[in-house]
Amino acid sequence: MTRNKLILILIFSLISCLFFQTALHAQEQQKISGLFPGISFPRFAQQVNSMTGYQFYYNQEDLADLQVNISAKDNTLTQILEALFEQTDFKFSIDTEKRVFITKHKPLDLKLAKDFFESPDPLLKTDSLTRQSDIERAFSRNKLYVIGNPGNQKEATLKGKITGIETGNPVFGAVVFERTEYRRAITNEEGYFQILLPVGRHTLFIQNLGGFIEQRQISLQGDGILDVAIEENIISLSEVTVNSDRMTNISRPEMGVQKLNIQSMKKIPAVLGEVDVIRSILTLPGVQTVGEASVGFNVRGGAADQNLILYNHSTIYNPSHLFGLFSAFNPDVVESVELYKAGIPIQYGGRLSSVLDVKAKYGNNEKIKVTGGIGLLTGRLAVDGPIGENTTFSIGARSTYSDWLLQLLEENTDFKDGRASFYDLNVSISHKLDNKNIIRANAYNSNDNFRFDRDTTFRYENLNFNIGWTHYFNERLEAEFVVGRDNYSFGIEGRDNPSNSYDFGFNIRQDFAKIHFNYDYDFRHKFNFGIQSTRYRLNPGKIQPWGLESIVAPEEVNQEQALETAFYIGDNIEISEQLTVSLGGRYALYNFLGPNTSRIYTPGLPMARTTLIREETFNAGEVIKTHHGPEFRISGRYILNNISSLKAGYNTGRQFIHLVTNNAAIAPTDIWKLSDNNILPHWGDQISLGYYRNLKVDKYEFSIETYHRNLRNLLDFRSGSTLILNNTVEQAVVRSQGRAYGAEVLLRKNTGKLNGWISYTYSRSLLKTAKDEPAEKINNGEWYPNNFDQPHNAVLVGNYEWSKRFSTSVNANYSTGRPITLPVAKFEYGGSERVFFSDRNAYRIPDYFRIDLSVNIEGNHKVRKLAHSSWSVGVYNLLGRRNPYSVYFTPVNGILEGYKLSIFAQPIPFISYNFRI
Numbered sequence: 018m019t020r021n022k023l024i025l026i027l028i029f030s031l032i033s034c035l036f037f038q039t040a041l042h043a044q045e046q047q048k049i050s051g052l053f054p055g056i057s058f059p060r061f062a063q064q065v066n067s068m069t070g071y072q073f074y075y076n077q078e079d080l081a082d083l084q085v086n087i088s089a090k091d092n093t094l095t096q097i098l099e100a101l102f103e104q105t106d107f108k109f110s111i112d113t114e115k116r117v118f119i120t121k122h123k124p125l126d127l128k129l130a131k132d133f134f135e136s137p138d139p140l141l142k143t144d145s146l147t148r149q150s151d152i153e154r155a156f157s158r159n160k161l162y163v164i165g166n167p168g169n170q171k172e173a174t175l176k177g178k179i180t181g182i183e184t185g186n187p188v189f190g191a192v193v194f195e196r197t198e199y200r201r202a203i204t205n206e207e208g209y210f211q212i213l214l215p216v217g218r219h220t221l222f223i224q225n226l227g228g229f230i231e232q233r234q235i236s237l238q239g240d241g242i243l244d245v246a247i248e249e250n251i252i253s254l255s256e257v258t259v260n261s262d263r264m265t266n267i268s269r270p271e272m273g274v275q276k277l278n279i280q281s282m283k284k285i286p287a288v289l290g291e292v293d294v295i296r297s298i299l300t301l302p303g304v305q306t307v308g309e310a311s312v313g314f315n316v317r318g319g320a321a322d323q324n325l326i327l328y329n330h331s332t333i334y335n336p337s338h339l340f341g342l343f344s345a346f347n348p349d350v351v352e353s354v355e356l357y358k359a360g361i362p363i364q365y366g367g368r369l370s371s372v373l374d375v376k377a378k379y380g381n382n383e384k385i386k387v388t389g390g391i392g393l394l395t396g397r398l399a400v401d402g403p404i405g406e407n408t409t410f411s412i413g414a415r416s417t418y419s420d421w422l423l424q425l426l427e428e429n430t431d432f433k434d435g436r437a438s439f440y441d442l443n444v445s446i447s448h449k450l451d452n453k454n455i456i457r458a459n460a461y462n463s464n465d466n467f468r469f470d471r472d473t474t475f476r477y478e479n480l481n482f483n484i485g486w487t488h489y490f491n492e493r494l495e496a497e498f499v500v501g502r503d504n505y506s507f508g509i510e511g512r513d514n515p516s517n518s519y520d521f522g523f524n525i526r527q528d529f530a531k532i533h534f535n536y537d538y539d540f541r542h543k544f545n546f547g548i549q550s551t552r553y554r555l556n557p558g559k560i561q562p563w564g565l566e567s568i569v570a571p572e573e574v575n576q577e578q579a580l581e582t583a584f585y586i587g588d589n590i591e592i593s594e595q596l597t598v599s600l601g602g603r604y605a606l607y608n609f610l611g612p613n614t615s616r617i618y619t620p621g622l623p624m625a626r627t628t629l630i631r632e633e634t635f636n637a638g639e640v641i642k643t644h645h646g647p648e649f650r651i652s653g654r655y656i657l658n659n660i661s662s663l664k665a666g667y668n669t670g671r672q673f674i675h676l677v678t679n680n681a682a683i684a685p686t687d688i689w690k691l692s693d694n695n696i697l698p699h700w701g702d703q704i705s706l707g708y709y710r711n712l713k714v715d716k717y718e719f720s721i722e723t724y725h726r727n728l729r730n731l732l733d734f735r736s737g738s739t740l741i742l743n744n745t746v747e748q749a750v751v752r753s754q755g756r757a758y759g760a761e762v763l764l765r766k767n768t769g770k771l772n773g774w775i776s777y778t779y780s781r782s783l784l785k786t787a788k789d790e791p792a793e794k795i796n797n798g799e800w801y802p803n804n805f806d807q808p809h810n811a812v813l814v815g816n817y818e819w820s821k822r823f824s825t826s827v828n829a830n831y832s833t834g835r836p837i838t839l840p841v842a843k844f845e846y847g848g849s850e851r852v853f854f855s856d857r858n859a860y861r862i863p864d865y866f867r868i869d870l871s872v873n874i875e876g877n878h879k880v881r882k883l884a885h886s887s888w889s890v891g892v893y894n895l896l897g898r899r900n901p902y903s904v905y906f907t908p909v910n911g912i913l914e915g916y917k918l919s920i921f922a923q924p925i926p927f928i929s930y931n932f933r934i
Contacts, residue, residue: 048091061085065094071111075119079107081768106821165239172215174540175235176492177243178208179223184381186409188247189353190276191225192268200594201268205535207487207495213540223247266718270589270599270654272664272707273359273722275301279351284773284816286828286869286891291392291929292348294375295336300812300828302761302776303358303722307805307835308865308902309920313341315805316358317724318757318782319370320731322676322689323699326373327365329445329459331481334505334525334689336373338417338439338465345463345479349388349399350413350443352376359705359724360652360666363587363601364533364547369670369701369728379447379457380409392929394418399443407449416440437467455487459501477507483529493538499531515566524556525689546586553579553674557688558742574744577691578610581673587650594656601650607673609642609693611635616695616745623792624695624747642694646671661710672699675732677740677750688740695747697730718765728755733784733795752790755803757782773815782806795857802836802858809833821875826891828869834862837904840913852913862904862917868895871927886932893925 047069053061058080062073071094083105089097094117098109108124111117118125165173179188187208194201195214202212214237223231223245231247275298282297295314298304305315313321313336326333328346336345357365357372365372378401385402394417401411417439441463448456460482468474483501490496506524511517533547557574587601613635619628635641652666675696678687692698707722731753734740738749759780766772782803786794795801813829836858843852871891894900901917908914 047093049089049094049097050091051089053085053087053089056085057081058083058085069094069115071115071117073117073119079121080119161234161236162243163236163238164241164243165237167238170216170239172213173237174211174213174240175221175237175243176209176211176241177245179204179210179225180208180244180246181381182246182248184383184409185246186379186381188225189376191223191247193221193223194268195219195221203269207489211537211540211543266709266720267656267660267662267711268654270597270652270664271357271360271362272652272654272666272705273303273357273724275356275358277301277354277356279348279353282348282354283889284824284826284873285814286826286871286893291343291395293344294346294348294351294354295341295344298354298356298373299830300774300776300814301356302763302778302810302812303759303780304356305778305780305805305807305810305832307807309341309900313337315782316356316371317703317759318726318755318780318803318806319728320676320803320805322674323368323370323672324373325365325368325371326375328375328461328481329377330483330485330499330531331459331461331501332503332527332529333461333479333481334503335463335477335479335507338441338463339437339467343395343439345441346375347397347399347413347415347441347443349390349397350377350401350411350445352378359668359703359722360599360664361650361668361670362545363585363603363650364531364545364549366549366583366585366603366605366648366670367551367581367672367674369672369699377443377445377459378411379445380411382406382409387934388932390929390931393927409447411443411445413443414440439463439465439467453489456484457487458482458484472511472513474510474512475507476510478505480504494534494536496535497531497533499529499533501529503527503529510563512563515564516568518563518567519560519569520563521558521560522556523558523688526554528552541591543589544586545588548582548584550580550582553577553581553691555579555689555691557690557746560742572742574742575613577613577693579673579691580608580610582606596653596655598653599650603648603650605645605648605671605673607644607671607692607698608640609644609691610637611639611641612637613641613693615641615693616747618695621791624745626745626748642692644671644673644692644698646700660712661708664707664709665705667702667704669702670700672701675699677732677734677746688746690746696732696750697752699728699730701726701728703727716766716768718763718767720763721760723760724758726755726757728757729787731755731784733786735793751792751795752787753784753795754787755782755784756800770818771815773813775814776812778810779808780806780810781808801856804836804858806836806858807833823875824873826871826873830865830867832865834864834901836860837862839904839915840906843913862901865900866896866898867900869893870895885934886930889927889929889931891927893927894921895924897922897924 049065049069051064051068053064059077065071066073085101087097087101095111102109106121107119108122109117109119110125164175179191179193180186181188187206188204189206189208191204192201193204193210193212195212197219200212200214202210204210216237216239219235219237221233221235221243223233225247231245233243233245235243277297279292282294283292285297285300299306299314303317306313307315314324315321316324326336333345337343338345353376355374357374361372380401380403382403385400387398387400389398390396395415396418397413397415399411399413401409403409417437442461444460446458450456461479462481463479464476465478466474466476481501481503483499485497485499487495487497504524504526506522508520508522511519511521529549529551531547531549534545536544538544555577557577559573560569561571562569583603583605585601585603587599590598590600592598615633615635617630617633618624619630622628648669648671650668652664654662654664656662673692675690675692676687677690690696703724703726705722705724707720709720711718732750733753734750740746740749743749757780759778762777763774765774782805783800784803785800786798810832813827815827816824818824837860838857839855839860840852841855843850845851869891871889874888874890876886899917899919899922902920903918904915905918906913906915
């Protein structure tokens with residue numbers, strides 16, 4: 018090298034060093050001056066970027082509500098951010114390229130791993146983040162993953178499994194989507210998804226129930242696998258989510274589906290501060306109840322017995338405690354709640370109106386966790402965690418310890434001696450045999466024992482258990498086998514006086530087996546098929562004397578047995594990117610079995626003792642009567658654009674078990690009855706249409722659904738009929754037909770300090786005596802309102818977060834009063850005065866209106882402490898409105914006086930303490 022060249026290189030190097038040092042010094046000394054008066058943080062970041070060139074990277078939902086009110090004069094960005102985030106959990110890091118990274122709890126470590134840009138295998142096998150640190154997970158969102166082997170294909174199939182970071186459990190209902198091509202997929206119950214994408218670079222987004230949106234940068238070369246671990250719970254306290262995510266309401270083909278998570282249910286003020294599954298779904302459009310302290314709920318004009326309530330595969334016949342004041346589900350062990358009002362999946366059957374699928378936790382595989390709470394009336398405790406490496410468990414218990422509640426009911430001297438006690442127990446265990454086999458077991462027990470006076474005691478109990486085996490044949494085919502037993506019983510003890518003392522009991526038991534298959538044929542077809550069988554054993558009622566002095570005659574209604582079997586197959590078909598159709602067929606076969614007696618009546622005449630032709634006796638196991646027929650499920654979704662879609666659906670159903678009652682709500686004295694040769698199965702169909710739209714980048718969700726239902730072979734009671742201890746129930750009921758129609762509107766705000774939803778339902782439910790029914794025609798054979806017909810129903814659920822620890826929740830309910838039959842005149846007949854009643858359900862009780870208020874107080878957000886706690890303080894029925902539950906009449910001095918019965922006739926304050934360890 019010549020001397021001149023060496024001198025030039027040295028001069029150039031010196032100038033370069035001086036330039037670099039000057040630039041670095043200028044960056045270090047760069048100051049910011051200006052007034053930022055109460056602007057949002059995103060606006061502040063834009064202004065700083067235009068002034069200095071700093072680029073900000075942060076989760077927009079975290080900082081959307083943060084207000085900046087700072088005056089800067091020759092301050093560095095570090096000084097400004099330190100002052101701004103001083104009282105928050107936010108941390109920041111600034112790199113040499115003027116990039117600002119804002120995170121929670123800890124600053125981002127800007128040192129890259131040595132193998133950050135390396136990919137050990139062009140075909141990505143897994144992306145398991147369960148045991149990585151938060152910093153590593155942050156880098157995973159921007160790291161490029163190369164998937165598949167290059168080929169000539171234009172599109173490739175990406176498969177994978179979504180699991181939770183903390184528990185490692187599969188995440189059901191997460192949405193995997195790509196915004197450029199607007200391709201999406203939803204994970205199944207085992208967390209698996211499958212999505213077809215064009216070959217090339219993509220940003221893949223994963224949205225879980227209420228969690229942040231996770232993302233992955235991928236280079237898709239061919240078919241491959243991507244497993245992702247995501248946050249399972251709501252991270253930002255400002256987030257309240259009802260549906261499984263903000264894309265599901267638009268993308269899934271089913272309609273009439275609502276999903277609640279525990280976080281959103283905790284925001285709803287409930288009576289006495291108890292988080293309640295049933296009362297939470299009553300805030301959703303299309304779901305109503307006849308009043309306070311009523312068991313069950315009505316969906317789209319259907320009776321309470323037309324709802325199938327499942328708890329980890331078990332059927333729950335009575336989902337309440339204390340006549341409906343409390344749900345029978347412990348909220349600390351509930352994972353999610355999904356309600357199907359239309360587009361019911363083909364694997365569910367046996368009911369006409371809806372399916373309420375309550376999924377309980379199976380524990381986590383990280384550590385033992387303890388949660389619980391103490392309220393004015395109940396206490397609860399739940400424990401879940403791992404047992405070894407492959408087993409997890411969840412155990413929950415809840416009980417009551419006070420009888421003061423009865424003193425707050427409508428004034429009645431009989432209630433002063435009332436007593437109430439109840440409990441429920443839950444046990445769930447999951448054991449992973451290997452990568453292809455999982456065993457799960459569940460047990461559930463709820464028990465009530467109460468009395469409204471010292472002479473009569475009521476008791477009822479649910480007892481359920483089942484065991485299931487999930488087997489993965491390959492990446493496309495999986496199966497689940499479940500067997501179990503469900504039992505429901507109630508009893509009444511009457512001790513009015515020794516001569517009339519009695520014990521009355523009812524029991525229903527069902528043994529069931531299910532085999533369900535999921536088969537992903539390809540990206541356009543996802544089949545599910547299987548078989549279900551249920552054996553019913555029903556004791557409709559038995560009364561016997563109690564004590565030696567009792568003269569009550571023992572009596573027992575004939576026991577009933579039946580076998581219900583169903584075969585089904587369904588297919589989710591993705592016809593195009595916009596159009597997806599779900600088709601399903603189900604065939605139900607029902608056999609009413611002996612031992613029993615079949616009664617044959619004269620055709621064309623009312624069923625009565627005078628028209629009874631003969632009785633036939635059948636031995637055990639003999640088939641007395643067979644009912645069978647097909648059911649169809651069809652639904653479709655058409656995406657109009659990235660923010661809206663249209664859906665339509667049609668489904669039919671059959672129901673072989675019925676609640677025989679003359680009450681508007683389920684009561685412990687109600688009798689269940691199996692279909693036989695005289696009581697025909699219920700049949701119904703429903704057609705529905707809906708429009709769904711997300712507004713302002715998913716900040717708001719709007720939907721409107723309309724529906725029309727036809728129902729046949731419904732049971733209504735004859736005037737003056739007796740339903741308890743009746744061996745000939747068919748003589749006491751009238752076969753009717755029904756129709757229901759309506760519209761449901763829902764507007765929900767998902768983010769921000771103020772969030773919640775407003776729902777409005779217009780719904781009619783009408784009955785008419787069947788044309789071919791030879792018995793009496795109720796209301797002269799004209800249409801009349803059902804007992805639970807309430808045309809207008811409006812609900813407002815609002816939450817306002819004053820800070821990260823304090824929030825206020827309001828729940829307002831309005832509904833039309835339910836129908837009632839009233840005495841309208843009196844007359845003399847046979848030398849005595851008689852009362853003349855109006856047409857059935859010709860009048861209504863006054864409208865219902867109630868406002869509840871609660872204040873939720875979170876504990877401090879220290880990560881390391883013994884327990885994380887929260888308080889809920891509020892008032893149920895804030896206005897003290899005397900909402901009537903029913904109207905009744907009592908003769909007083911020869912005059913028939915009317916009275917209104919109110920359950921909660923005054924404000925009910927509550928306070929509850931919740932904790933988790």
